[in-house]
Amino acid sequence: MTQETAPTRNPQFAVATDGGLDAFEGLHNAVPVAPFSVNFGDRSYRTDEISREDLFKELQTNPQHPTSSQPTPQEWADAVRAAAGADAVEPEGTPPQVLAVTISAGLSGSRNAADQARSVLDGIDVRLHDSGTLSAAQAFQVHAAQTAALRGESLETALEWVRAVQQETELYFTIETLEYLRRGGRIGRVQATLGGLLNLKPVITVDKATGTYTNVSRARSYKGGIEAVGQQVTRTYGEGTPLRVGLLYGTVREDTDALLEQLKGRHPIVWSGAVGINPVLNVHTGPRALGVAAAPGKWPWERDTP
Known part of the structure; x- marks a missing residue:
């Protein structure tokens, strides 16, 4: 079942998120992601480097219990730049805006890493939103943010929609x-x-x-x-x-x-x-x-x- 939206207009901002997201094809979830990592001892895999099938195989056969790691500030910076569509911004230009939707700060340090990434993101206006949740509920909020972007709405309108979705x-x-x-x-x-x-x-x-x-x-x-x-x-x-x-x-x-x-x-x-x-x-x-x-x-x- 797909989710319809109004025709795409010129976006006023872009959206990024982190590996706390479980993305749905029927929602506007195709945004840049600051990946989490899963670690088996000294072996580490980013979210996009290990399949679910390989993970289940590791869980069954690897005697070491895996741990997970939050995105680094650099990984957040990469995701924000990808969302903004610019590695450099003209000094005279209006800085691109990026809304970064993070997994709950109560479950991960990802939001803190995103905040630290701002120090290397000169020329990009980064707004942070703590989803207060994760997974499919985070996906609903990303969908709200990206829908606003695709409709040409302001970042403030996007935050209103995102917060409404968060509460309900x-x-x-x-x-x-x-x-x-x-x-x-x-x-x-x-x-x-x-x-x-x-x-x-x-x-x-x-x-x-x-x-x-x-x-x-x-x-x-x-x-x-x-x-x-x-x-x-x-x-x-x-x-x-x-x-x-x-x-x-x-x-x-x-x-x-x-x-x-x-x-x-x-x-x-x-x-x-x-x-x-x-x-x-x-x-x-x-x-x-x-x-x-x-x-x-x-x-x-x-x-x-x-």
Whole structure:
């Protein structure tokens, strides 16, 4: 299902983001990315250098638990320059503007790296926006920003749309095992809420106040976890509310089909897309995982349209 937008006009700004993004073909997510890296001991792969299949193979065979690394300031500078379309800017010219949408600062130091990159980006006006989230929910915000750019809207209008999408979108996911979150040191409040009972399948979200993971529900089986994700979406928005949903999967694509069918039984689905979780994020979820970013009704810029 594709997302339509108004005809492209002369953009007033450009958009860049980081490897916290899970990009959807049906959204305007094709923007320059400051990549994360996944590390197995002394071997390191950037987001675009390792496939999901190769990652799963490494997880099964490599005795070393992988870690992830945020983009460097230089990698952010490269992404911003690519977005601006200029390695140099004429002194007399108007500096190009770039809106950099980052993964939650509560989950990564990427925003700080983007801020540091400004020191080597003379001649480019960089505005930072902390998405407060990641993955498909970050993709929704990038879509809002890029839609504004393609329509020739101002950067300030883009930020209004992005912030509206940020407030109305929730991200929920469940995982087959908490072991990968535990090994990566990101289990935090999730573990505390579960009381250390690692056999339970959590439904995890990103707390809007802190930008960190927290548990909102639990189930006794992975299948039950998928059902609990769908139930949480309905509790949040109310049965019958039209939804936009960005679905995420690890090793089993059919998990998203099960969730979408469940949601269709309670909501009109006005947009949906599905994508495999990117390798760097999969390091923390483990191979089998299921997630969804959900938001109600039309996009903010469509609401005044009959």
